[in-house]
Amino acid sequence: MRLSHREEDGARLASLLWEFGPGWRAISSAMVGGGIGPAAWALNAQVVGGYSRMDPVDHLLELAPPGPGVGMLTAASVEHFTRADDGGVEVMATVGLRVPTWAAAPEGVPDPELAPVYLPGTINIVVAVPVAMSDAALVNAVMTVTEAKTQALLEVGFPGTGTASDAVCVAVPDHGPEELFGGPRSTWGARVARAVHTAVREGAQRWAKRDVFTTRGDEGAASAVCATASPPTLER
Helix, strand or coil: CEEEEEEECCEEEEEEEEECCCCEEEEECCCECCEEEECCEEEEEECCCCCCCCCHHHHHHHHCCCCCCEEEEECCCHHHCEEEEECCEEEEEEECCCCCECCCCCCCCCCCCCCCCCCCCCEEEEEECCCCECHHHHHHHHHHHHHHHHHHHHHHCCCCCECCCCEEEEEEECCCCCECCCCCCCHHHHHHHHHHHHHHHHHHHHHHHCCCCHHHCCHHHHHHHHHCCCCCCCCC
16 A cells, blocks of 8 residues: 645645456445446545535546545545454444444434535445355345445444445455355455454544534533434434
8 A cells, every 4th residue: 555645726635446366356336436346545544624526527537646446535634544354354444423324314414514524524445355255145234244344344433334425445356266155254245344343443442532513512522522423314
C-alpha cells in the first residue's frame, strides 16, 4: 500500500493506493470499478467534508493509476486507516462515523445532518483474499464483510449498521481453483470476517475517542450517543 497527500479545496488530503498487480479481479460497490471485473489496484481517496463535486467518477480517475481498478471516496481521515490480517486475508479500512445509520429506518425520516453534507462519514473496506473465488462466493464474501463490520460497530456501541455511503471491495486472484463459499463459516469467509471485524473495530474505537459528538454537548452527551445501539422501530 502507498499513502500519498495532495492539496485540494484548501485542505491536505490523503489517498491510499493498494496495488494488487496483474492477475486479480474484484467485486465492489465503489463508483469506479463497481461490480465484478479485473482489478490491478484499489484507491481510497479522501475528500473534504463538504464535498460537492458532481463528477466524482472523473475525480477518482484523475487520482487513479492507469488500468482497471476500484476507486472509493471518503470524508474520513485516510491516513488513519486500519489494517488487519488473518490466515492470509488482508484488510484495509477507513472508518468515519459522524452519522451512523440503521439500514432499515422509517420511510421519510432523514438521518440527522445527512442531507446537507455529501460523504459525512464513510466506512470503506478493501479485502484481499489469496485464493480464487467463484462469482457466488464473491457475493457471499461481501455479505460476510458487511456482517462483520456491523458486529464491530455494535460491539463498540455505535447506534447503526454502518453509514449511508459505505463501500466495499473484495479482491482475489483470477486464476486457480475457485472457492465456492464466502460465508462466515467457510474457511476463507471466516478469515475475512475476523480480519474485517478487527480493522473496523479498531477504527470505530478510535472514532469514539474523538470529539465528533461534542458539538451537541459535553463528553457525557457524546458517550450517551454511542451507548445506545437500539434500532429504530418500523411500523408494519
